[in-house]
Amino acid sequence: MSDDGASPSPSAESPPDRPLRVAVVGAGPAGIYAAAALTRQDAVPVAVDLLDRLPTPFGLVRHGIAPDHPKMRAIRDTLHRALEDPLVRFVGNVDVGVDISLAELRRHVDAVIYTYGASLDRHLGIEGEDLPGSLAATDLVAWYTGHPDADRARVEAALAGVRSAVVIGVGNVALDVARVLSRTPEELEPTDMPQHVLDVLAATPVEEVTVIGRRGPAQAAFTTQELRELDGLAQATVLVDAADLELDPGSEERATADRNVGRNLAVLRGWTDHSPVPGRVRLRLRFFRRPVRFLGEERVTGVEVERTAVDGDGRAMGTGELEVLPADLVVRSVGYRGIPLPGLPVDERSGTVPNEDGRVLRDGRPSLGEYVAGWIKRGPSGVVGTNKHDARETVAALLADAAAGVLTPSGPVGDLVAELVARGAEPVLLDDWRAIDAAEVALGATRGRARTTMHEREALLAAVRAAAARGR
Known part of the structure; x- marks a missing residue:
């Protein structure tokens, strides 16, 4: 295995009398x-140090799953049990690459597993994409889930006065966005959304939301459960054009072979007899359309789309038939890509770290003591549970390296948290997270909710400091 100069090397002497330390x-x-x-x-x-840039754990379970999905968000209760393992130390509010360099981190541990996800949106690369009123789904989702880094001013300016919205993409995130925009204030009130989010959405007079996909329903990436939820909204009617559900032989074959696709088509066909209802949000699902350009000068006023057809390889081909969809807001939900940590290679095209069975590759060779799991390993695919198998594969590679003697405790390891504090960082540990958790529950109780997410980093840290001052 290669060594980038910062990683520990196997010792010829007996290994230290301590566990393997993994960050x-x-x-x-x-x-x-x-x-x-x-x-x-x-x-x-x-023994594991579990680091995160935010003061809070759970990643996309906290800041990705829509807040009107309480059962899905309850996954964090399961995840929390892993944090309570005495061999796991949660170390939040630490930005690797800023608070501590990758090379410095690796001098404090025997191995590192990078699992920091894929947080950047993919761009369409078309005219008008940067107009005010055009948002990436990543921006909108970060805002309504209370992510500390959300651009509140930009998102709220984009939502001001919106009556018609177009959501580009047919994955679960696109459906989340469409559903949240179509919900009534009464439906959203019990969620853990920050209060300012509830206030803005309540004041947004959405009348129509159109979700478009460049290919057909057989190629859509959403799950049947997410799709069915659209028909249960209090004041929205789902509208589907029967012509969009006419499939070519290849798509018919796909629907027969893939049970999820078959179920999706059955749901969609059940909605073709729906008609618009005065006073209810029109939630349209349209397929075989791809955006050509965004229209508008001061802000978005519409999206010009081209009719497509799917070829034998499942690719969307333009037909030259154009139409304009009016829109005060356009939300692009066309995928995520990973960003590199300083000192870590990332393939620009795939947005993933080059790896082999979870072992990080540098110059085509496995790098000693470096591993990767999750979206930054495989790309943004699958559901939350997919990460369990993925992580196990990576851990199996790490354990195999340890069993082979390639990866060993290489000497005394200084305490990482003590080093971070000495550098002026303010690491958030498990008890600190419990203080944040309690503060969010208390904040929710003031409104009769189970929880209200605190969205400002300083407010999160203030809850930690207040608990410490009280002696917990």
């Missing part, structure tokens, strides 16, 4: 599943 960078599902897989095995003694 996991990213405390979302992939990172927590990796920590659990490391500590719930008996072959190799392991």
